[in-house]
Amino acid sequence: MISRPVTTASVSAKGSLEALSQREMHQLSEAGASSVYTLFRQCALAILNTGAHIDNAKTILEAYEDFEVRIHQQDRGVRLELINAPADAFVDGEMIASTREMLFSALRDIVYTGSELGAPRIDLSSSQGITDYVFHLLRNARTLRPGVEPNMVVCWGGHSISSEEYQYSKRVGHELGLRNLNICTGCGPGVMKGPMKGATIAHAKQRLIGGRYLGLTEPGIIAAEAPNPIVNELVIMPDIEKRLEAFVRVGHGIIIFPGGVGTAEEFLYLLGILLHPDNQDLPFPVILTGPRDAAPYLQQLHDFVGATLGSDAQSRYQVIIDDPVAVSRQMNAGLKEVGLFRRERNDAFHFNWLLKIDEGFQHPFDPTHENMANLKLSRDVPAHQLAANLRCAFSGIVSGNVKDKGIRRIEQFGPYEIHGDTAIMQPLDELLKAFVEQHRMKLPGGRPYEPCYRVVT
Known part of the structure; x- marks a missing residue:
């Protein structure tokens, strides 16, 4: 069991969720029995641990067993009282701005999920109902930007990667950023951080204001993979399946870097959707890439897809080795094709309604x-x-x-x-x-x- 410096502090909301209803306050105040409170405490603890190299939810929870978060409704808005919180989340007694943003984003998503589930308009028994629910969650988080040309590139890959693989993901992110493309990842460390870090520098070079670094996570993962500090839009989906659907509905193309079982899970989910007969003609650029040293891994993953799912599955993506410029150019070209396809069919740019998901x-x-x-x-x-x-x-x-x-x-x-x-x-x-x-x-x-x-x- 580890032990880390802790502190007690009070922090007010800014921008994400500045007021709660009496019913929502009641849900969050029942610390002894409320599942909503328990969930928020776990997510809050993960966010306050941003930057800590711990990838085990059980270890984090045990290290801060006496951590408490109390929610207070004031005339001026919501205030959180944090007791025995990780001290690294503060500088000279003030919470780091990105940490505060993500903390209240978590509160927003968890409160909305808790309030909306069970509402008459929520139908989780049908495919269309689930997709509508994903849409409403993303809209409530202000993630959907109608009218903006397709420019959101999802990057998947491992949190447990080599230094060379991490640097390569930064180089790819940099090339994407130079082309004014935005980045969406699972919001944690490793490949979930590298492309965002590269893109921030490229966006600064291009004098791009309002670059988006969207992090999509879910409660079971966030405790093990705390958000990286570059994330400026955090959305916590209720479960892994809705998180995966959010990736493919919001993203316009996907780049897959080296990773482990989590990356393979995401890759197989995506292939399963793209292999559906209804999606055969739908453009969705997918690139499998990594540095030269990762070539054997990429080949092995490619061979695994061929051995289990066949050549048709292999045809749904490109493999590019050690060439960030080629990756970015191919992705940019693919996004233009996506834009043309959706424009011809009057489909939304901000949410992929045409994609069939069983x-x-x-x-x-x-x-x-x-x-x-x-x-x-x-x-x-x-x-x-x-x-x-x-x-x-x-x-x-x-x-x-x-x-x-x-x-x-x-x-x-x-x-x-x-x-x-x-x-x-x-x-x-x-x-x-x-x-x-x-x-x-x-x-x-x-x-x-x-x-x-x-x-x-």
Whole structure:
């Protein structure tokens, strides 16, 4: 168990959520029983730990067991009283501005989710209803900017990456920024920070005011991957599936850098959607890239897609090695194609309504031992559905690696068992073993990685 300096402070809202209703205050004040309060406390603690090199939710929660946050409604707005808060979030007694922004963004999203769920207009039993809910969450966060030409590039990749891979992601972000493109990531460290950092410098060179560094996360991940300080728009979605849908609805193109199981999960989710017959002709630029030293990893991931999902899946993305300029030029050209396509069909630039997402991709996957063992990983399953099932397998491994609930399940019941056809299990096992050997499962320097899974054929 670690111990860190703490402080007690009071901070007022600015810009995100400046007033609460009596019902919302009641939800947040029931510290002993309220799930809304518990969720906000966990997210607040993660945000206050921005910059700390800890990627284990259980470790963070145990390190600050006596941390409390009390919400007060005043005539002038909402005030948070933080007790035994991480001292690194303050400078000379004042909270760092970006930390305060993200703290109240978290309060905004959690309060909105808690208030809206159960409302008559919210329908989570249908695919369209779930998409509408994602739209409303993003609109409430003021993320959607109608009329702006497609310029939001989503960057996916690992938080546990080498220095060279991190520097490469910065170089790509810099090239994107020089072309006046904005960046969206999962908001944490590593690849989630590098492109944003590169883009900030490029935007400054281009004298671009209002550059966007959008971070999309969810409660189970934010505690393990605190937002990086460059994020200037933070949105906390209710679960991983709505977070993934937000990425593909808001983003106009996606760049995938080296990573681990979390990156593979996102990649498979995306391929599963793009392989759906209704999306065959829909332009959506996807680039798989990394520095020269990452070429074997990228090839292995490319081969895994070919071995499990086939050549059609491989045709839905480009692989570019060690060439940030080419990556940015190809992405920029792809975004122009996206803009033309949507303009011809009168589709919105700010939210991809035309993209077909099956309901099976939208409902939360609970990685219990039973659900993990019952995943259908077989060639008898259509390619887009197999991609979704493989995505669930990787989601479970992410949970067992870094999420508090998943870690506790592994401690109680042992490793997950993943069953399937040999033709699927063999390349899956090889890919996971490579992730372990390359230290892509956890941040380097910690304890030796102990797999939370067992592949069974």
